[in-house]
Amino acid sequence: MATRCGTIAIIANPAAQNGRGAWTAVEAASLLRAKVGEGGFKLLLTERAGHATALAAQLGPEVGAVVALGGDGLINEVACGLMERDADERPVLGVIPAGSGNDYAATLGMASSLPAAIDQILAFRTGPADVGRVNGHYFVETLSFGLDAAIALDTVERRVRTGRAGTRLYLESAVDQLFHHLNIYDFTARFEGVPNAEPDVRTVEAAAYLLAVQIGPTYGGHFRITPDAALDDGLFDVCWAVPELAPRRALAVLLAARFGRHTGNKHIHFQRSRALTLDFDQEPPAQIDGEKITGTHFAIDCIPHALTVVLGH
Numbered sequence: 266m267a268t269r270c271g272t273i274a275i276i277a278n279p280a281a282q283n284g285r286g287a288w289t290a291v292e293a294a295s296l297l298r299a300k301v302g303e304g305g306f307k308l309l310l311t312e313r314a315g316h317a318t319a320l321a322a323q324l325g326p327e328v329g330a331v332v333a334l335g336g337d338g339l340i341n342e343v344a345c346g347l348m349e350r351d352a353d354e355r356p357v358l359g360v361i362p363a364g365s366g367n368d369y370a371a372t373l374g375m376a377s378s379l380p381a382a383i384d385q386i387l388a389f390r391t392g393p394a395d396v397g398r399v400n401g402h403y404f405v406e407t408l409s410f411g412l413d414a415a416i417a418l419d420t421v422e423r424r425v426r427t428g429r430a431g432t433r434l435y436l437e438s439a440v441d442q443l444f445h446h447l448n449i450y451d452f453t454a455r456f457e458g459v460p461n462a463e464p465d466v467r468t469v470e471a472a473a474y475l476l477a478v479q480i481g482p483t484y485g486g487h488f489r490i491t492p493d494a495a496l497d498d499g500l501f502d503v504c505w506a507v508p509e510l511a512p513r514r515a516l517a518v519l520l521a522a523r524f525g526r527h528t529g530n531k532h533i534h535f536q537r538s539r540a541l542t543l544d545f546d547q548e549p550p551a552q553i554d555g556e557k558i559t560g561t562h563f564a565i566d567c568i569p570h571a572l573t574v575v576l577g578h
Protein backbone atom coordinates (compact mmCIF):
# COMPACT_ATOMS: atom_id res chain seq x y z
CA MET A 266 0.00 0.00 0.00
CA ALA A 267 1.37 3.42 -0.93
CA THR A 268 1.58 5.98 1.83
CA ARG A 269 1.04 9.71 1.54
CA CYS A 270 4.71 10.21 2.29
CA GLY A 271 6.30 7.79 -0.21
CA THR A 272 8.52 5.13 1.21
CA ILE A 273 9.20 5.55 4.92
CA ALA A 274 12.78 4.90 5.96
CA ILE A 275 13.15 3.98 9.61
CA ILE A 276 16.62 4.53 11.01
CA ALA A 277 17.19 2.75 14.32
CA ASN A 278 20.13 2.01 16.56
CA PRO A 279 19.85 -1.66 17.60
CA ALA A 280 22.40 -1.15 20.38
CA ALA A 281 20.36 1.64 22.04
CA GLN A 282 19.08 1.12 25.59
CA ASN A 283 21.34 -1.85 26.25
CA GLY A 284 20.15 -3.71 23.15
CA ARG A 285 16.43 -3.03 23.57
CA GLY A 286 16.72 -0.83 20.45
CA ALA A 287 16.85 -3.96 18.28
CA TRP A 288 13.55 -5.25 19.70
CA THR A 289 11.89 -1.86 19.31
CA ALA A 290 12.99 -1.76 15.67
CA VAL A 291 11.58 -5.26 15.02
CA GLU A 292 8.29 -4.29 16.69
CA ALA A 293 8.06 -1.06 14.68
CA ALA A 294 8.69 -2.98 11.45
CA SER A 295 5.98 -5.48 12.31
CA LEU A 296 3.45 -2.71 13.04
CA LEU A 297 4.35 -0.88 9.82
CA ARG A 298 4.15 -4.07 7.76
CA ALA A 299 0.56 -4.51 8.94
CA LYS A 300 -0.34 -0.91 8.05
CA VAL A 301 1.52 -0.16 4.80
CA GLY A 302 2.87 -3.51 3.60
CA GLU A 303 6.41 -4.67 3.05
CA GLY A 304 6.98 -2.19 0.20
CA GLY A 305 5.85 0.88 2.10
CA PHE A 306 8.85 1.14 4.37
CA LYS A 307 12.44 0.14 4.85
CA LEU A 308 14.29 -0.47 8.08
CA LEU A 309 17.90 0.72 8.32
CA LEU A 310 19.96 -0.28 11.35
CA THR A 311 22.99 1.72 12.38
CA GLU A 312 26.27 -0.08 12.85
CA ARG A 313 28.40 2.59 14.52
CA ALA A 314 28.31 6.12 15.91
CA GLY A 315 27.71 8.61 13.10
CA HIS A 316 26.27 5.96 10.78
CA ALA A 317 22.75 7.44 10.93
CA THR A 318 24.10 10.66 9.41
CA ALA A 319 25.51 8.77 6.42
CA LEU A 320 22.28 6.74 6.03
CA ALA A 321 20.08 9.86 6.07
CA ALA A 322 22.34 11.69 3.63
CA GLN A 323 22.18 8.83 1.11
CA LEU A 324 18.44 8.00 1.05
CA GLY A 325 17.03 7.53 -2.43
CA PRO A 326 14.42 9.80 -4.05
CA GLU A 327 11.61 7.28 -3.31
CA VAL A 328 11.94 8.06 0.41
CA GLY A 329 9.50 10.78 1.42
CA ALA A 330 9.91 10.48 5.17
CA VAL A 331 12.76 9.38 7.36
CA VAL A 332 11.88 8.33 10.88
CA ALA A 333 14.49 8.35 13.61
CA LEU A 334 13.55 5.57 16.01
CA GLY A 335 15.56 6.42 19.08
CA GLY A 336 16.58 9.22 21.40
CA ASP A 337 17.86 12.76 20.91
CA GLY A 338 21.36 11.58 19.92
CA LEU A 339 20.06 9.49 17.01
CA ILE A 340 17.68 12.25 15.91
CA ASN A 341 20.61 14.66 15.86
CA GLU A 342 22.59 12.28 13.64
CA VAL A 343 19.66 11.85 11.22
CA ALA A 344 19.04 15.61 11.09
CA CYS A 345 22.73 16.19 10.33
CA GLY A 346 22.43 13.77 7.39
CA LEU A 347 19.36 15.61 6.09
CA MET A 348 21.17 18.94 6.40
CA GLU A 349 23.91 17.60 4.09
CA ARG A 350 21.30 17.45 1.31
CA ASP A 351 19.96 20.39 -0.71
CA ALA A 352 17.04 22.04 1.07
CA ASP A 353 14.50 20.85 -1.54
CA GLU A 354 15.78 17.27 -1.39
CA ARG A 355 15.33 16.68 2.32
CA PRO A 356 12.74 14.03 3.20
CA VAL A 357 10.33 14.89 6.02
CA LEU A 358 11.78 14.03 9.44
CA GLY A 359 9.68 11.94 11.81
CA VAL A 360 10.57 10.79 15.30
CA ILE A 361 9.51 7.77 17.31
CA PRO A 362 10.79 8.12 20.86
CA ALA A 363 12.79 5.10 21.95
CA GLY A 364 15.81 6.55 23.69
CA SER A 365 16.73 7.70 27.13
CA GLY A 366 16.49 11.39 26.16
CA ASN A 367 13.28 12.16 24.29
CA ASP A 368 13.06 15.93 24.44
CA TYR A 369 12.69 16.43 20.70
CA ALA A 370 9.93 13.82 20.45
CA ALA A 371 8.07 15.74 23.17
CA THR A 372 8.62 19.02 21.32
CA LEU A 373 7.01 17.45 18.23
CA GLY A 374 4.15 16.09 20.36
CA MET A 375 4.91 12.43 19.64
CA ALA A 376 3.23 9.75 21.72
CA SER A 377 5.47 7.62 23.89
CA SER A 378 3.71 4.37 22.95
CA LEU A 379 5.07 2.80 19.77
CA PRO A 380 1.72 1.97 18.07
CA ALA A 381 0.37 5.47 18.77
CA ALA A 382 3.56 7.11 17.45
CA ILE A 383 3.36 5.03 14.25
CA ASP A 384 -0.25 6.15 13.76
CA GLN A 385 0.94 9.76 14.19
CA ILE A 386 3.65 9.22 11.54
CA LEU A 387 1.13 7.74 9.10
CA ALA A 388 -1.34 10.59 9.73
CA PHE A 389 1.54 12.70 8.38
CA ARG A 390 0.64 16.10 9.75
CA THR A 391 3.73 18.15 8.96
CA GLY A 392 5.16 21.55 9.78
CA PRO A 393 8.41 23.50 9.49
CA ALA A 394 11.20 23.28 12.05
CA ASP A 395 14.22 25.51 12.61
CA VAL A 396 17.66 23.97 13.00
CA GLY A 397 20.46 25.45 15.09
CA ARG A 398 24.10 25.49 14.07
CA VAL A 399 27.09 25.96 16.38
CA ASN A 400 30.63 26.09 14.99
CA GLY A 401 29.40 24.09 11.98
CA HIS A 402 27.49 21.43 14.00
CA TYR A 403 23.71 21.18 13.75
CA PHE A 404 21.27 20.77 16.62
CA VAL A 405 17.51 20.30 16.65
CA GLU A 406 16.57 20.96 20.29
CA THR A 407 19.24 22.18 22.67
CA LEU A 408 22.74 23.54 23.08
CA SER A 409 23.75 24.24 26.64
CA PHE A 410 26.68 25.15 28.83
CA GLY A 411 27.60 24.89 32.48
CA LEU A 412 25.60 23.20 35.22
CA ASP A 413 22.90 21.59 33.09
CA ALA A 414 25.40 20.29 30.54
CA ALA A 415 27.47 18.88 33.43
CA ILE A 416 24.31 17.17 34.77
CA ALA A 417 23.36 15.84 31.31
CA LEU A 418 26.83 14.46 30.66
CA ASP A 419 27.12 13.02 34.19
CA THR A 420 23.68 11.39 33.75
CA VAL A 421 24.87 9.67 30.57
CA GLU A 422 28.02 8.50 32.36
CA ARG A 423 25.92 7.11 35.26
CA ARG A 424 23.50 5.44 32.83
CA VAL A 425 26.34 3.68 31.03
CA ARG A 426 27.94 2.71 34.36
CA THR A 427 24.78 1.47 36.11
CA GLY A 428 22.38 0.53 33.29
CA ARG A 429 19.72 2.67 34.99
CA ALA A 430 17.72 5.49 33.40
CA GLY A 431 14.99 8.02 34.04
CA THR A 432 14.32 11.21 35.93
CA ARG A 433 15.63 9.82 39.22
CA LEU A 434 19.05 9.27 37.69
CA TYR A 435 19.02 12.84 36.36
CA LEU A 436 18.10 14.18 39.80
CA GLU A 437 20.90 12.19 41.45
CA SER A 438 23.34 13.79 39.01
CA ALA A 439 21.76 17.18 39.63
CA VAL A 440 22.12 16.95 43.41
CA ASP A 441 25.74 15.80 43.11
CA GLN A 442 26.62 18.62 40.70
CA LEU A 443 24.73 21.27 42.70
CA PHE A 444 26.26 20.41 46.05
CA HIS A 445 29.77 19.46 44.95
CA HIS A 446 30.47 21.11 41.59
CA LEU A 447 28.42 24.32 41.47
CA ASN A 448 30.75 26.34 39.23
CA ILE A 449 30.30 29.78 37.77
CA TYR A 450 31.24 30.55 34.16
CA ASP A 451 32.12 34.06 32.98
CA PHE A 452 30.91 34.72 29.47
CA THR A 453 30.25 37.39 26.87
CA ALA A 454 27.21 36.92 24.66
CA ARG A 455 26.60 39.02 21.60
CA PHE A 456 23.02 38.56 20.39
CA GLU A 457 22.11 39.45 16.80
CA GLY A 458 18.67 39.63 15.25
CA VAL A 459 16.94 40.49 18.52
CA PRO A 460 13.22 40.88 17.73
CA ASN A 461 11.55 44.26 18.26
CA ALA A 462 14.83 46.02 19.07
CA GLU A 463 16.62 48.83 17.24
CA PRO A 464 19.50 48.26 16.82
CA ASP A 465 18.80 44.54 16.90
CA VAL A 466 21.97 43.62 18.77
CA ARG A 467 22.62 43.19 22.49
CA THR A 468 25.81 42.37 24.32
CA VAL A 469 25.72 40.72 27.75
CA GLU A 470 28.76 40.24 29.94
CA ALA A 471 27.87 38.10 32.90
CA ALA A 472 28.63 35.12 35.07
CA ALA A 473 26.26 32.18 34.97
CA TYR A 474 25.72 28.72 36.41
CA LEU A 475 24.22 27.66 33.13
CA LEU A 476 23.24 28.98 29.74
CA ALA A 477 20.92 27.19 27.31
CA VAL A 478 20.31 28.00 23.64
CA GLN A 479 17.03 26.35 22.71
CA ILE A 480 15.06 25.54 19.58
CA GLY A 481 12.47 23.57 21.56
CA PRO A 482 11.22 24.25 25.10
CA THR A 483 12.88 21.38 26.97
CA TYR A 484 16.19 19.70 27.72
CA GLY A 485 17.57 17.14 30.13
CA GLY A 486 14.50 14.91 29.97
CA HIS A 487 11.56 17.33 29.79
CA PHE A 488 12.87 20.21 31.91
CA ARG A 489 10.97 23.20 30.54
CA ILE A 490 13.94 25.56 30.53
CA THR A 491 12.43 27.88 27.88
CA PRO A 492 8.73 27.09 28.14
CA ASP A 493 7.68 29.56 25.43
CA ALA A 494 10.21 28.47 22.78
CA ALA A 495 8.67 28.00 19.33
CA LEU A 496 10.06 25.46 16.88
CA ASP A 497 9.45 27.54 13.78
CA ASP A 498 9.90 31.25 14.62
CA GLY A 499 13.46 31.51 13.29
CA LEU A 500 14.66 32.47 16.77
CA PHE A 501 16.55 30.88 19.62
CA ASP A 502 15.19 31.12 23.13
CA VAL A 503 18.26 31.64 25.33
CA CYS A 504 18.09 31.24 29.12
CA TRP A 505 20.81 31.77 31.70
CA ALA A 506 20.95 31.61 35.49
CA VAL A 507 23.16 34.05 37.40
CA PRO A 508 24.71 33.85 40.91
CA GLU A 509 24.48 33.86 43.84
CA LEU A 510 22.32 30.92 44.83
CA ALA A 511 23.01 28.52 47.65
CA PRO A 512 22.92 24.90 46.43
CA ARG A 513 19.55 24.31 48.13
CA ARG A 514 18.05 27.36 46.41
CA ALA A 515 19.58 26.31 43.10
CA LEU A 516 18.01 22.88 43.49
CA ALA A 517 14.63 24.50 44.16
CA VAL A 518 14.96 26.58 40.98
CA LEU A 519 15.98 23.50 39.01
CA LEU A 520 12.96 21.55 40.29
CA ALA A 521 10.70 24.48 39.43
CA ALA A 522 12.18 24.43 35.92
CA ARG A 523 10.85 20.92 35.47
CA PHE A 524 7.44 22.57 35.14
CA GLY A 525 8.59 25.84 33.58
CA ARG A 526 7.94 27.66 36.90
CA HIS A 527 11.43 29.23 37.18
CA THR A 528 10.71 32.05 34.77
CA GLY A 529 9.84 34.70 37.36
CA ASN A 530 12.99 34.11 39.46
CA LYS A 531 15.31 37.13 39.55
CA HIS A 532 18.33 34.92 38.88
CA ILE A 533 16.87 33.71 35.57
CA HIS A 534 17.31 35.73 32.37
CA PHE A 535 15.92 35.23 28.88
CA GLN A 536 16.75 36.58 25.43
CA ARG A 537 15.45 35.71 21.99
CA SER A 538 17.67 36.16 18.94
CA ARG A 539 18.34 34.87 15.43
CA ALA A 540 22.05 34.35 16.16
CA LEU A 541 24.62 34.84 18.90
CA THR A 542 28.28 34.43 19.64
CA LEU A 543 29.41 33.19 23.03
CA ASP A 544 32.87 33.51 24.53
CA PHE A 545 33.69 31.85 27.84
CA ASP A 546 36.72 32.72 29.97
CA GLN A 547 37.28 29.02 30.68
CA GLU A 548 35.99 25.96 28.88
CA PRO A 549 32.55 25.02 30.29
CA PRO A 550 30.89 21.60 30.17
CA ALA A 551 28.82 21.77 26.98
CA GLN A 552 26.27 19.54 25.25
CA ILE A 553 24.52 19.57 21.89
CA ASP A 554 21.34 17.44 21.78
CA GLY A 555 22.78 15.47 24.70
CA GLU A 556 26.27 14.90 23.26
CA LYS A 557 29.44 16.51 24.57
CA ILE A 558 31.09 19.33 22.66
CA THR A 559 34.15 21.35 23.61
CA GLY A 560 35.50 24.87 23.18
CA THR A 561 35.34 28.41 24.55
CA HIS A 562 34.17 30.30 21.43
CA PHE A 563 30.82 29.43 19.92
CA ALA A 564 29.28 31.00 16.79
CA ILE A 565 25.60 30.05 16.75
CA ASP A 566 22.90 30.75 14.18
CA CYS A 567 19.33 29.60 13.63
CA ILE A 568 18.42 28.27 10.18
CA PRO A 569 14.71 28.97 9.81
CA HIS A 570 12.47 26.18 8.52
CA ALA A 571 15.45 24.04 7.55
CA LEU A 572 13.47 20.84 8.05
CA THR A 573 9.91 19.66 7.63
CA VAL A 574 8.85 17.48 10.55
CA VAL A 575 5.93 15.20 11.37
CA LEU A 576 3.96 16.72 14.24
CA GLY A 577 2.06 14.57 16.68
CA HIS A 578 -0.57 17.14 17.54
Ligand SMILES: [Mg+2]
Pocket residue numbers: 395479480494495496497498499500501502
Ligand atom coordinates in the same frame (compact mmCIF):
# COMPACT_ATOMS: atom_id res chain seq x y z
MG1 LIG B 1 12.40 29.33 18.27
